[in-house]
Amino acid sequence: MAEAAAVPAPAPATVAFVTGASRGIGRSVALALAADGLAVGLLARDGDALAAVTAEITDAGGTAAWAVADVGDHAAVRDAVAHLHAELGVPGLLVNNAGRVDGEVPLWEADPTVWAGVVSANLLGSFHVSREVLALMVAAGGGRSVDIVSGAGARDWDVASAYTATKAGQLRLVGHVHEAGFDRGLRSFGIAPGTVRTDMTTSMALHAGRTDFTPVERTTEMIAAIARGELDDWSGRYLRVTHDSPASLAEHGSPEGQARRFGVLPWGDDDPNASETLVPARR
Numbered sequence: 001m002a003e004a005a006a007v008p009a010p011a012p013a014t015v016a017f018v019t020g021a022s023r024g025i026g027r028s029v030a031l032a033l034a035a036d037g038l039a040v041g042l043l044a045r046d047g048d049a050l051a052a053v054t055a056e057i058t059d060a061g062g063t064a065a066w067a068v069a070d071v072g073d074h075a076a077v078r079d080a081v082a083h084l085h086a087e088l089g090v091p092g093l094l095v096n097n098a099g100r101v102d103g104e105v106p107l108w109e110a111d112p113t114v115w116a117g118v119v120s121a122n123l124l125g126s127f128h129v130s131r132e133v134l135a136l137m138v139a140a141g142g143g144r145s146v147d148i149v150s151g152a153g154a155r156d157w158d159v160a161s162a163y164t165a166t167k168a169g170q171l172r173l174v175g176h177v178h179e180a181g182f183d184r185g186l187r188s189f190g191i192a193p194g195t196v197r198t199d200m201t202t203s204m205a206l207h208a209g210r211t212d213f214t215p216v217e218r219t220t221e222m223i224a225a226i227a228r229g230e231l232d233d234w235s236g237r238y239l240r241v242t243h244d245s246p247a248s249l250a251e252h253g254s255p256e257g258q259a260r261r262f263g264v265l266p267w268g269d270d271d272p273n274a275s276e277t278l279v280p281a282r283r
Contacts, residue, residue: 007185010142011093017041020098022049032220034062041084042066071125081132084154091108104159142185154163171262178236193219
């Protein structure tokens with residue numbers, strides 16, 4: 001039986017759904033996308049804050065809708081996505097931004113309840129929202145998804161074991177969506193935003209007294225370029241806005257092989273984990 005033809009690359013997004021959109025990076029992303037002319041669906045736990053962000057967008061002439069849900073609750077996510085879909089239509093862009101961080105202690109001192117909460121928000125949350133939204137995208141012919149990840153998920157760290165594990169898990173989901181969805185019109189990206197000044201980062205002892213925060217505009221610029229389809233060659237890969245920009249990625253050209261893919265470093269060319277023996281990338 002002949003294989004089905006690959007679906008063409010998706011059109012630039014006109015509708016975006018953003019989780020964790022009531023404050024911090026998510027709020028900034030929602031406002032920036034609305035300023036670019038996208039209709040934006042906002043999802044978070046704080047209805048009052050969501051209503052305020054929505055009013056900010058509509059007062060500026062944009063289009064937005066909001067829905068309350070804890071991303072760790074699949075039923076609540078399903079209902080929220082259905083509401084936003086009814087209000088705005090099928091999204092061409094999903095931004096999984098909602099997340100939490102655990103205590104800055106080694107694993108054996110971690111609070112199990114806090115640890116489970118971080119897994120629920122970061123990893124299960126990304127799955128729950130992606131499960132509902134990507135199904136809509138596939139049925140409509142494709143779309144793009146962004147997971148807000150972290151450099152802490154791409155390297156070993158001696159604290160916040162739940163945060164690092166879940167951010168690594170999100171990077172693996174980015175690769176999964178690329179491999180499973182590329183021929184169905186999906187493109188996926190993991191973006192590390194650097195250390196942005198937010199309630200979460202300023203609450204951490206690691207950043208006490210810090211003054212050199214990463215401008216959130218670097219993240220919003222990257223996501224806006226993804227929404228327009230300008231970075232599709234980087235689908236399935238890890239992007240870090242402290243070192244990458246739409247301009248630098250365009251200048252670099254298409255990445256090759258396993259570059260910026262999440263995996264195990266090989267021990268020599270004959271190591272069975274060498275990049276040539278991994279599942280080949282779609283692109």
